[in-house]
Amino acid sequence: xxxxxxxxxxxxxxxxxxxxxxxxxxxxxxxxxxxxxxxxxxxxxxxxxxxxxxxxxxxxxxxxxxxxxxxxxxxxxxxxxxxxxxxxxxxxxxxxxxxxxxxxxxxxxxxxxxxxxxxxxxxxxxxxxxxxxxxxxxxxxxxxxxxxxxxxxxxxxxxxxxxxxxxxxxxxxxxxxxxxxxxxxxxxxxxxxxxxxxxxxxxxxxxxxxxxxxxxxxxxxxxxxxxxxxxxxxxxxxxxxxxxxxxxxxxxxxxxxxxxxxxxxxxxxxxxxxxxxxxxxxxxxxxxxxxxxxxxxxxxxxxxxxxxxxxxxxxxxxxxxxxxxxxxxxxxxxxxxxxxxxxxxxxxxxxxxxxxxxxxxxxxxxxxxxxxxxxxxxxxxxxxxxxxxxxxxxxxxxxxxxxxxxxxxxxxxxxxxxxxxxxxxxxxxxxxxxxxxxxxxxxxxxxxxxxxxxxxxxx
Amino acid sequence: xxxxxxxxxxxxxxxxxxxxxxxxxxxxxxxxxxxxxxxxxxxxxxxxxxxxxxxxxxxxxxxxxxxxxxxxxxxxxxxxxxxxxxxxxxxxxxxxxxxxxxxxxxxxxxxxxxxxxxxxxxxxxxxxxxxxxxxxxxxxxxxxxxxxxxxxxxxxxxxxxxxxxxxxxxxxxxxxxxxxxxxxxxxxxxxxxxxxxxxxxxxxxxxxxxxxxxxxxxxxxxxxxxxxxxxxxxxxxxxxxxxxxxxxxxxxxxxxxxxxxxxxx
Ligand SMILES: Nc1ncnc2c1ncn2[C@@H]1O[C@H](COP(=O)(O)OP(=O)(O)OP(=O)(O)O)[C@@H](O)[C@H]1O
Ligand SMILES: [Mg+2]
Numbered sequence: 001x002x003x004x005x006x007x008x009x010x011x012x013x014x015x016x017x018x019x020x021x022x023x024x025x026x027x028x029x030x031x032x033x034x035x036x037x038x039x040x041x042x043x044x045x046x047x048x049x050x051x052x053x054x055x056x057x058x059x060x061x062x063x064x065x066x067x068x069x070x071x072x073x074x075x076x077x078x079x080x081x082x083x084x085x086x087x088x089x090x091x092x093x094x095x096x097x098x099x100x101x102x103x104x105x106x107x108x109x110x111x112x113x114x115x116x117x118x119x120x121x122x123x124x125x126x127x128x129x130x131x132x133x134x135x136x137x138x139x140x141x142x143x144x145x146x147x148x149x150x151x152x153x154x155x156x157x158x159x160x161x162x163x164x165x166x167x168x169x170x171x172x173x174x175x176x177x178x179x180x181x182x183x184x185x186x187x188x189x190x191x192x193x194x195x196x197x198x199x200x201x202x203x204x205x206x207x208x209x210x211x212x213x214x215x216x217x218x219x220x221x222x223x224x225x226x227x228x229x230x231x232x233x234x235x236x237x238x239x240x241x242x243x244x245x246x247x248x249x250x251x252x253x254x255x256x257x258x259x260x261x262x263x264x265x266x267x268x269x270x271x272x273x274x275x276x277x278x279x280x281x282x283x284x285x286x287x288x289x290x291x292x293x294x295x296x297x298x299x300x301x302x303x304x305x306x307x308x309x310x311x312x313x314x315x316x317x318x319x320x321x322x323x324x325x326x327x328x329x330x331x332x333x334x335x336x337x338x339x340x341x342x343x344x345x346x347x348x349x350x351x352x353x354x355x356x357x358x359x360x361x362x363x364x365x366x367x368x369x370x371x372x373x374x375x376x377x378x379x380x381x382x383x384x385x386x387x388x389x390x391x392x393x394x395x396x397x398x399x400x401x402x403x404x405x406x407x408x409x410x411x412x413x414x415x416x417x418x419x420x421x422x423x424x425x426x427x428x429x430x431x432x433x434x435x436x437x438x439x440x441x442x443x444x445x446x447x448x449x450x451x452x453x454x455x456x457x458x459x
Numbered sequence: 460x461x462x463x464x465x466x467x468x469x470x471x472x473x474x475x476x477x478x479x480x481x482x483x484x485x486x487x488x489x490x491x492x493x494x495x496x497x498x499x500x501x502x503x504x505x506x507x508x509x510x511x512x513x514x515x516x517x518x519x520x521x522x523x524x525x526x527x528x529x530x531x532x533x534x535x536x537x538x539x540x541x542x543x544x545x546x547x548x549x550x551x552x553x554x555x556x557x558x559x560x561x562x563x564x565x566x567x568x569x570x571x572x573x574x575x576x577x578x579x580x581x582x583x584x585x586x587x588x589x590x591x592x593x594x595x596x597x598x599x600x601x602x603x604x605x606x607x608x609x610x611x612x613x614x615x616x617x618x619x620x621x622x623x624x625x626x627x628x629x630x631x632x633x634x635x636x637x638x639x640x641x642x643x644x645x646x647x648x649x650x651x652x653x654x655x656x657x658x659x660x661x662x663x664x665x666x667x668x669x670x671x672x673x674x675x676x677x678x679x680x681x682x683x684x685x686x687x688x689x690x691x692x693x694x695x696x697x698x699x700x701x702x703x704x705x706x707x708x709x710x711x712x713x714x715x716x717x718x719x720x721x722x723x724x
């Protein structure tokens with residue numbers, strides 16, 4: 001009660017000081033600051049979105065090219081007198097024919113096509129010096145060995161004229177994709193404008209075509225000289241085996257540790273210390289885990305270098321804190337009344353945890369695990385130290401054991417490797433690799449969201 | 460049904476089921492229960508009454524060692540059930556809780572089906588030999604808790620989908636299903652309508668035939684209706700304990716009288 005009211009009880013209610021239809025000074029200021037804040041928020045979101053769009057545009061425009069590959073479709077006559085002079089189809093004698101023996105066969109096939117289409121090009125009279133001719137520069141340097149592999153796999157083809165798909169060289173590929181133009185080709189010693197005229201003419205006839213590049217997704221990596229043959233397939237397998245290791249170790253260890261810490265461990269100095277350290281571990285730079293892995297797994301335990309097993313173990317160390325933290329958070333979010341209810345009907349601590357608490361915490365645990373795995377999948381730095389970066393993953397693992405133990409690369413390591421190489425064709429593949437990697441990460445995140453939606457229960 | 464407080468003084472058996480002596484409970488530095496001595500009889504309903512925060516729930520939770528789950532909580536003194544010290548290091552609280560069932564202040568059904576809510580206890584204690592055995596246990600528990608008719612058509616629906624009062628009766632059924640010897644009920648009727656309350660009180664009266672029931676209640680009428688013994692707590696002290704009729708008609712302590720006549724609380 002104010003003095004005024006106390007001394008003048010008859011005065012009644014105070015006079016209306018303001019109208020509701022008119023904003024007073026305070027309200028106006030409050031509204032203005034709220035509007036400003038909303039503007040800041042929208043600006044922040046807008047900037048974020050703009051960066052995202054820029055990123056996506058950059059990745060897609062640079063990387064989509066990697067999913068297409070130019071190839072020649074040639075009818076190649078596999079001459080018996082070149083490949084199997086004795087005509088007895090003896091596999092050892094066929095293997096005697098080295099790769100360069102196949103170059104003239106490819107060359108002849110092109111020349112026949114040039115003639116058939118009536119294309120006028122100085123290359124049709126190009127001289128053969130030694131074993132090579134300027135015509136060879138149209139094709140991937142790996143084309144000959146691809147052809148040889150096919151013949152060795154099926155010697156019955158000898159003597160026939162067979163349809164083959166021969167990869168174009170990275171310059172020709174780049175020309176059809178617009179990466180290489182006539183000006184830049186002037187500085188190139190392998191290809192000149194005469195080649196490009198021929199490619200244009202053949203392209204018109206449909207003998208050179210850009211096609212979807214399955215080999216990029218499933219194929220192995222190739223050496224520096226053959227970017228057109230390089231693929232992600234083997235590195236993908238490396239990543240896959242690494243993720244198996246990470247899942248196999250970090251999920252049981254992480255969940256068991258969290259359950260123990262959250263439900264069973266007494267609260268004392270020691271467990272506090274552990275808790276603090278787990279939070280700190282989550283913030284340790286990943287390269288530190290790499291050097292730890294090098295010291296412990298390779299130098300001390302003598303596990304093989306560059307092996308997905310070692311990579312997986314290192315990434316397990318890195319993922320554990322993430323999984324433990326998210327698992328503990330989801331255990332904590334289970335209401336204590338559920339635990340009381342279970343204990344109240346005479347369940348043991350362990351029964352209450354495994355029958356009631358854990359199922360309720362499951363969506364959170366799974367989400368945390370998948371996020372941890374996704375992080376591990378994209379991690380490059382620790383792999384640097386255990387030799388998975390820089391390894392040319394050109395062979396598929398021979399089996400499950402080899403998948404874990406044989407040297408391999410991983411997707412991010414492969415991308416880094418390609419980005420390092422000089423040829424712009426590799427640069428394109430690096431971006432393409434990023435698209436594949438992002439595809440995996442996005443799939444994993446979507447799975448996490450679906451799991452969370454499906455298993456989420458209300459109580 | 461219970462128009463006049465019916466005080467049953469004809470309890471012939473006066474075996475002591477639970478006896479507490481010099482019981483102290485601390486939450487950290489808070490002294491929540493101060494030196495409580497009480498003998499709770501078998502086949503009797505004992506009511507705990509008292510103002511909010513006086514320690515009724517705390518003392519009730521001592522009787523099946525639910526306080527063990529609270530880190531800061533410390534219990535001193537001795538509490539015996541059938542002459543055995545339940546805080547003896549040899550006693551496994553899990554075994555104790557199978558013998559001393561509990562209904563909590565807030566309904567807390569498992570986020571599982573109604574059937575599984577009831578069947579869980581019997582399952583982990585191996586009380587049912589077969590599926591049909593278990594079905595019988597579930598049905599009789601739900602019937603005794605006066606909820607069978609409401610849920611018999613949706614036994615597989617989640618227990619958390621029931622109304623607050625139904626959930627509380629489900630929890631009572633869950634506690635009854637494990638056939639405890641002592642049933643501790645912390646305000647079991649606080650969320651129930653008068654009809655369900657009457658049904659639960661009927662159940663309590665029926666349970667008295669075999670078990671010892673301890674019920675915390677804020678309703679003086681309820682205490683008078685269902686209990687034979689009443690204990691009045693105030694600020695952590697057990698102020699007065701005796702026959703319900705005695706407490707309500709002729710309280711010995713000033714504080715008890717003030718409370719039941721509505722002057723403190
Ligand atoms: N988990 C806990 N931690 C700390 N103090 C607690 C805890 N539980 C209860 N207390 C304290 O112990 C005292 C007794 O609480 P208790 O829950 O036993 O009261 P109550 O008689 O059941 O009250 P109500 O009728 O409101 O349920 C209160 O002062 C309360 O603040
Ligand atoms: Mg209480």
